[in-house]
Amino acid sequence: MPAPSLVILTGAGISAESGLATFRDAGGLWSRVRIEDVATPEAFARDPARVHGFYNARREQLADPAVQPNAAHRALAELDARWPGDFLLVTQNVDDLHDRAGSKRLLHMHGELRKARCTRCAAVTPWAGDLSTTTSCPACGGAGGMRPHVVWFGEIPLEMDRIAAALDECDIFAAIGTSGLVHPAAGFVAEVAHRARTVELNVDRTDGTRLFDEARHGKATDTVPRFVADLLAAT
Numbered sequence: 300m301p302a303p304s305l306v307i308l309t310g311a312g313i314s315a316e317s318g319l320a321t322f323r324d325a326g327g328l329w330s331r332v333r334i335e336d337v338a339t340p341e342a343f344a345r346d347p348a349r350v351h352g353f354y355n356a357r358r359e360q361l362a363d364p365a366v367q368p369n370a371a372h373r374a375l376a377e378l379d380a381r382w383p384g385d386f387l388l389v390t391q392n393v394d395d396l397h398d399r400a401g402s403k404r405l406l407h408m409h410g411e412l413r414k415a416r417c418t419r420c421a422a423v424t425p426w427a428g429d430l431s432t433t434t435s436c437p438a439c440g441g442a443g444g445m446r447p448h449v450v451w452f453g454e455i456p457l458e459m460d461r462i463a464a465a466l467d468e469c470d471i472f473a474a475i476g477t478s479g480l481v482h483p484a485a486g487f488v489a490e491v492a493h494r495a496r497t498v499e500l501n502v503d504r505t506d507g508t509r510l511f512d513e514a515r516h517g518k519a520t521d522t523v524p525r526f527v528a529d530l531l532a533a534t
């Protein structure tokens with residue numbers, strides 16, 4: 300009997316205990332700035348310096364030595380390494396904490412904060428520092444066309460074909476630390492619910508909790524290691 304196929308979706312809640320703000324909790328990012336001002340193509344066309352400032356500040360925070368992968372990130376990296384069946388970790392997060400925890404079978408559907416993309420040649424370049432309206436592209440040399448390699452509202456998330464293929468095959472689907480409010484990620488559970496075991500891990504109930512077979516409430520650093528141990532014990 301082959302091991303079940305696993306798809307795990309994570310959101311900002313898995314990085315909260317590493318010190319990174321979520322979006323919609325009290326004091327979250329969207330309570331401080333408006334999506335329309337910093338996270339849409341129109342915002343970038345209207346005021347690119349403001350958009351760069353928002354992402355530069357988040358990139359700078361990610362470089363803070365105090366911001367490290369937490370026990371939930373590490374547990375998912377262990378699951379990736381030890382799971383004998385098909386496995387895909389789809390994160391909505393643009394931080395690199397899953398990568399730094401060691402996750403390999405990982406996909407950033409909303410892009411990555413520590414990468415920049417040239418709007419002229421489309422080259423994607425690792426980028427740890429600030430971007431500005433005069434930054435030159437290391438690939439084509441063009442100046443002033445660099446943007447964060449982050450998917451904005453109104454844009455198509457990355458690698459949706461690969462995600463669809465994984466969802467088509469998955470036997471177990473878990474959503475961790477996401478409010479389940481932003482599509483297409485919010486729709487994944489409904490896509491698989493008729494044939495996969497679905498589990499929600501979150502500190503609170505969400506609007507989507509009713510769509511899951513099981514809900515495990517608590518902080519990710521408590522619930523995720525226990526969930527991973529349960530999955531590995533069952534293989």
Ligand code: APR
Pocket residue numbers: 309310311312313315316321322323324327391392409475476477478479480481500501502503505517518519520
């Ligand atoms: N442990 C587990 N869950 C937590 C924790 C924690 N320590 N802290 C917060 N949460 C939960 C909250 O209850 C909430 O349901 O994490 C979720 C965070 O929700 P959002 O802030 O909406 O973040 P997310 O779901 O990732 O947002 C999705 O929206 O703004 C866009 O592109 C952005 O990728 C983001 C997408």
